[in-house]
Amino acid sequence: MLDGVHEAIRTHEVTYPEFTAAKQWLIEVGESGEWPLLLDVFVEHEVEEVAARAQHGTKGSILGPYYLPGAPKLPSVATLPMRDDEPGTRLVFAGQVRDTTGEPVPGAELDIWHADHAGYYSGFAPHIPEGNLRGVVVADGEGRFEISTVQPAPYQIPTDGPTGKLIESAGWHPWRPAHLHLIVRAPGYRPITTQLYFAGGDWLDSDVAQATKPELVLDPQPISDGRERAEYDFVLEPA
Ligand code: MBD
Numbered sequence: 532m533l534d535g536v537h538e539a540i541r542t543h544e545v546t547y548p549e550f551t552a553a554k555q556w557l558i559e560v561g562e563s564g565e566w567p568l569l570l571d572v573f574v575e576h577e578v579e580e581v582a583a584r585a586q587h588g589t590k591g592s593i594l595g596p597y598y599l600p601g602a603p604k605l606p607s608v609a610t611l612p613m614r615d616d617e618p619g620t621r622l623v624f625a626g627q628v629r630d631t632t633g634e635p636v637p638g639a640e641l642d643i644w645h646a647d648h649a650g651y652y653s654g655f656a657p658h659i660p661e662g663n664l665r666g667v668v669v670a671d672g673e674g675r676f677e678i679s680t681v682q683p684a685p686y687q688i689p690t691d692g693p694t695g696k697l698i699e700s701a702g703w704h705p706w707r708p709a710h711l712h713l714i715v716r717a718p719g720y721r722p723i724t725t726q727l728y729f730a731g732g733d734w735l736d737s738d739v740a741q742a743t744k745p746e747l748v749l750d751p752q753p754i755s756d757g758r759e760r761a762e763y764d765f766v767l768e769p770a
C-alpha cells in the first residue's frame with residue numbers, strides 16, 4: 532500500500548504544497564464522515580472484481596455505503612415500505628432464484644434497498660422516513676418473487692464535501708446510474724451482493740463508481756396503468 536504512495540510521489544515529483552493540500556483534504560474526508568462514500572465509490576469496485584475471479588452464478592457488484600441490515604421481512608409478493616404519496620413511476624420487479632444446477636431455491640431472501648425517485652436513500656437523507664424502500668423479500672417455494680416499488684433516480688455524489696471536491700478538481704462527473712441494490716441469500720449458498728441497472732439510463736456507461744456490468748441491466752416494459760415491469764432471475768452457487 533505505502534509502496535504505491537511512495538512510487539506516486541517519486542513519479543509525479545510531489546511538492547510540499549501538494550503534500551500539505553493532500554493531507555488537509557484527507558483530514559476533511561474524516562471530519563465530514565465521507566470515508567465510507569469515498570472508499571465505496573473509488574476503491575470497492577476493484578476489490579469486488581478480484582473477489583469475482585473465483586465466483587460463479589449471478590454477477591456481483593459493490594455494496595456501497597447505504598446498506599442497513601435488519602429491514603423487515605416481506606412475503607414473496609410484496610410492496611416495499613414507502614410513503615403514502617411516494618413519487619415516481621411504479622416498478623414491478625419479478626423473477627426466480629435458482630442454483631447453479633438450475634434447481635429453484637425455495638425461501639431465498641432478497642434483501643433490497645434503493646434510492647427514491649429523486650436519488651435519496653432512507654437512513655441517510657433526513658427528509659425520508661426510516662426504512663423507506665428497504666425490505667427483505669422471502670421468495671416462495673419455487674424461489675419466485677414479485678416486488679412492487681418505484682423507479683429509482685440516478686444518484687449524485689454530494690458535491691459540497693471533500694469527495695465532491697475531488698471529483699470537481701479532477702474534471703469527472705458525480706453521477707451513478709439509477710440502480711437497485713440487492714443481497715440475495717439462502718442457507719448453504721454464497722450470498723450475492725449486487726446491483727441492477729436500467730437499459731438506456733443516464734450514466735450507465737460512465738458510472739463514477741465503475742460498478743456496472745452488462746449482465747446486470749434490467750429492461751423494464753410498460754404494463755397496465757403507467758407501471759413498468761422488469762424480470763430478473765438470480766443464480767446462487769453452493770457456499
Ligand atoms: C450509492 O448509491 C452507491 O450505490 C455507491 C456504491 C456509492 C455512492 C452512492
Ligand code: FE
Nearest residue numbers: 595597686712
Ligand atoms: Fe446506491
